[in-house]
Amino acid sequence: MGLISAEIEKYCIDHSTRPSADAKALEDHTRAGIHGSNMLIGEMEASVLTFLIKLGKVKNIVEFGTYTGYSALVMAEQIPADGTVTTIDINPATTAIAKEYWAKSAHGKKIQQILKPGLEAMKDLDGKYDLVFIDADKNNYSNYLDWALEHLSPNGFIVVDNTLWAGKILTPGLDKQTDSIIAHNKKARDLEGYTKTLLPIRDGMFLIQKN
Structure with a gap:
């Protein structure tokens, strides 16, 4: 879902850094x-x-x-050879597709897959991370944000997708997912010691950086 016209979005894409051929092939296969x-x-x-x-x-x-x-492949392509993308999901069918395409990329070896619910997986992750990308079950957005805040490196970024939720965030009480995103957005907005911006890109990207 986009909040701007398809023509404007295409213009922006055409004037931005484009994904690699490997990432594009995975996108095309998915779509x-x-x-x-x-x-x-x-x-x-x-x-x-x-x-x-x-x-x-x-x-x-x-x-x-x-x-x-x-998204894991796109990010893995940008980090150094000794960097790691740890990505969490519960769906064995879609993650099997992911692994197939990662194996075709020279950057796939940087990706570690955890096949568990996010709330379980995050208990096993320690240390500090430079970027946390949240794009999973909406009802747990605030829980993922709390974990990210505890595990973010100095000057690190948190990026949260779908934070405008097709505009439904303007209608509190619509459903549980909408209210969960509204609660997350308020929590993020009220953080002290962080710089925040909510961008109307696609379905909304909330960017948070530790000061």
């Missing part, structure tokens, strides 16, 4: 017929992630929500 392909991040979001990784000299990343592995 060609994988169930739930609307969950795939778009090229504009991929460009923003690429920009942040380069800007922040990001090395170690945690991602909540793998889907078919497009």
Whole structure:
């Protein structure tokens, strides 16, 4: 879902850093017929992630929500050879597609897959991370944010997808997912010691950086 016209979005994409051929092949495969392909991040979001990784000299990343592995691959391509993308999901079918395409990329070896619910997986992760990308079950967004805040490296980034939720965030009480995103957005807005911006890119990207 986009909040700007398809023509404007295409213009922006055409004037931004584009995904690699490997990432594009995975995107095309997903959009060609994988169930739930609307969950795939778009090229504009991929460009923003690429920009942040380069800007922040990001090395170690945690991602909540793998889907078919497009965003994990995009991020892995930008980090150094000794960097790691740890990505978490519960769906063996879509993560199998991810692993197939990661194996075709020279950067796939930087990706570690955890096949567990996010709340379980994060208990096993320690240390500090330079970027946490949240794009998983919406009802746990606030829980993932809490974990990210505890495990973020100095000057690290948190990026949260779908934070405008097709505009439904303007209608509190609509459903549980909407209210969970509204609660997350308020929590993020009220953080002290962080710089925040909520961008109307695609379905909303909330960017948070530790000061």
